Amino acid sequence: MIIDAPPDPSRRDFMKTVGVLGAAVGLSAGARASSASGAPTAADTASGEIPRRPLGRSGVEVSAIGVGGHHLGDLSTVDDAIRLVHEAVDSGITFFDNCWEYYNGKTENWLGRALRGRRDKVFLMTKVCTHGRSGRLAMQMLEQSLRRLGTDHLDLWQIHGIVYDNDPELAYAAGGVLEAFDQAKAQGKTRFVGFTGHKDPAFHLKMLALEYPFDTVQMPLNPFDAGFHSFEKQVLPEVNRRGMAALGMKSMGGTAWAVKNGVVTAEELLRYAMSLPVAVTICGMDSLDVLHQNVRIARGFAPMTAGEMDDVRARCAATAADGRYEPYKVSLRYDNPITRLPHGFPLDPTQREVKAMLAKGTGTWEPR
C-alpha cells in the first residue's frame, strides 16, 4: 500500500492538509502550570470564569483551554472563523494555536484577520515545519507566519510534529531549527519556544534529554494515553520537573470514537485532560456549538479528584490497550505527507491528504 514517493520535483508543490482523522477532533490541552506539584490551583475552582494558569516558569498566564488552529480551517468561511475567534476571546480564552502548514496557510491567514485589533488580548502560538530541514528555512517560515498572522511577534513558536525516531537528532543538528529558535528569540520575533508531537513518549524524552531550554512541550493527554505508550506517565512528570509548561492536546483521542462508542463522555474527557498538570488544553473547535460547550465546561471546571481520575482511567484501560482510541500513535496515516516527504519516507497513495496533494498540485512544501 505504501509506495515510494514520486521522485519528480513537482512533489514540492503538494498541498498539505493536516491529518484528517488525526488532527480531526481535537487537540485539546488542559493546562496546569504548576512547576511544582501540578495539582489544580484554587483559581481553577469554579469561579464562573475560564481559569488562567501559569505557563511553566515563564511568568505568563494563559487560559486553561485554547483554540486549536487546525479546526479553525474546517469552518466554511473566514467570517465564520472570525466570529468564532471573537467569541472565544470575549469568553476569556487567551491561548491560540496554529501552524505554518495547516491548510496551506489558510488557518494562519484567518486567525490573523480575526485578531486585528485583538492581538494584545491573546497568547499567540504557531509552529514551524522544517521536519528536519535547516534553520534558514525555519526563519523563512517564521516571516511567512508573522505576515499571515498580521503581527510582528509570536508569543510561542514550536517545532511541529516530532514523530519520527530521528527527529530529535535532526532538530539538534548544526544549522538546524534550534539555531533558528535562538535567532528568533534574539530578534524579538518570538518570546517563547517549544515542540510538539503525537507519536511516542520516547521521542519527546530524547528531545528533553538533549537539554535545549524549551519553554513548552505539547503532547496528547487523555485517559486512553494513560494506559498506552503514555505521555502522561512518562513525559508529563519530566516536563514539570524541568519547570517547562505542558500543553495538552487530543483530549478526545484525536477522533471522538470513544465518545461515540459510549465509553466516556466529551465532558469527562475534557475535564480529565484539564485536571492534569498542564498549562492549557488545546481544543479543536469547528463550530460555535463546540466552542460554547467547551467554554461552559471550562467555566464550571473543578479539577477531578485523584479517585475520579483513577475511575476514568480504569474505564478506558481495557479498550485503550491496543491503541484503538489513539490512532495517531498506532497508524502511519496521521503522519502527514508534508512531514514524510522531507524525510524521504514513501507516501501512501490511499491516504486522503496524499490524494488531495496529487489532485490539487499546490502546496506548502516550502515557503514562497
Added chain:
Amino acid sequence: MGAAIVAPRPPHVDDVEDPGRRRFLQAGLGAGAIAAAGSVARAAADTGSLDMTRTAPDAIPMKPLGRTGERVSILGLGGYHLGTVASVTEAIRLVHEAVDAGVTFFDNAWEYNGGRSEEWLGQALQGRRDKVFLMTKVCTHGRDRKTAMRQLEESLSRLRTDHLDLWQIHEVIYENDPDLHFAKGGVIQALDEAKKQGKIRFVGFTGHKSPAIHLKMLAHDYPFDSVQMPLNCFDGTYRSFEQLVLPDLEWRGIAALGMKSLGGDGQPILHGVVTAEEALRYAMSLPVATTISGIDSLAVLRQNVAIARGFTPMTAEDMQLLRARCAPFAADGHLELFKSTKRYDGGVGREQHGYPPSAEMPL
C-alpha cells in the same frame, strides 16, 4: 551459551513497580544508554557465535537454545507461511527438503490458517518427528488455563505427536497482555501443568509489537526458556527489541528466537534498501538461537538454506554500518509495520480482547 556469557544486568529489570516508565526514560535519556545496550548485544553476538557448530563444512550451523542443553539450526521454518502454499503435497515437500537440508527448528501456532499449518506440518513430520525441534504456540489471548490445555490437545493431535519441544504464548502485543497471562488461572498455569504432564519440554512467549510489553512479561521472573521477537537491521534503530530486550535475555540466559528478519513483508528488499542475504545475515549475527523465516516456496527455502550454510557472523562494525544505512529509512516505522500499525495484529487475538477487527482500524 547463556552460562558462558557475562553481560551486565540491565538496570530496568529491578524496576518491577513501573517497568515501562523507567525503561523509557532510560531509553530516552539515552543516547548513552542505547549505545551501551547496543554494545552489550554486539559483544554477546561475538560470544554467541563461538557456540556455533557444524556437523559438516557445508551443513547449516547449530546453536544452543539458551540454557536448555538443546541445539537447534540457525534457520527455522516459519509455520504461518507453510499454511499458505498451494497444497498439502507442496507443504510436505517443503518440510521434507528442509529437514534433509539440516533445518531442525519448526515453528507453528494453534491459530495459523485455521489449524491448517499444524495439520500439514503434522502430516509432513510423520516418520521424521525425532529429527526436529517442534514448537507451536498457544492462543488464549487472555483466556484461561483450560482453554490453553484444550488448545494443546488439539495442537498435539494435529501435529501427530505426543509432545512438543517448545510451547509458546502467542502474540503478546497488547499493553494488558502480561497482566492477563499472569492472572490467576491464566495461561502461565497451563504452561506449568503441561510441563508436569510431559506434554511439552520448554516454554516461552512471542510478540511483534513493543519491547516494553516483552520486558513487562520478563519482569515477572517466570522461568521462560525462550522469547521470540522481531530482529532485523531496521529494528536496531526503531522501537528496538535488539537494544531493549536482547540484552535482558542474555543476562537471564533465555534463548532469543528471531523473526521478521526481512521486515515482515520483504518490502525493504523489494525497495532495494538491503538484500535478502544482508538482512538474513544481520539477523543471524545477533545473539539468537535461531532465526525463524517465513518460507512459502522451494525457491525461498533454497535461497535461505544457502545463506545459512555459508553463514559467517558479520563483524560488529559491519552490523553498525548496516544499521546506520537503514536508520534513515527505518525512523518512521514503515519498514516494520507490525510495530507501527495494527496491520499484523491477528484477528483471533483482537476478537478475544473485544477489539474491533484490524480492517476497521486506520492502517
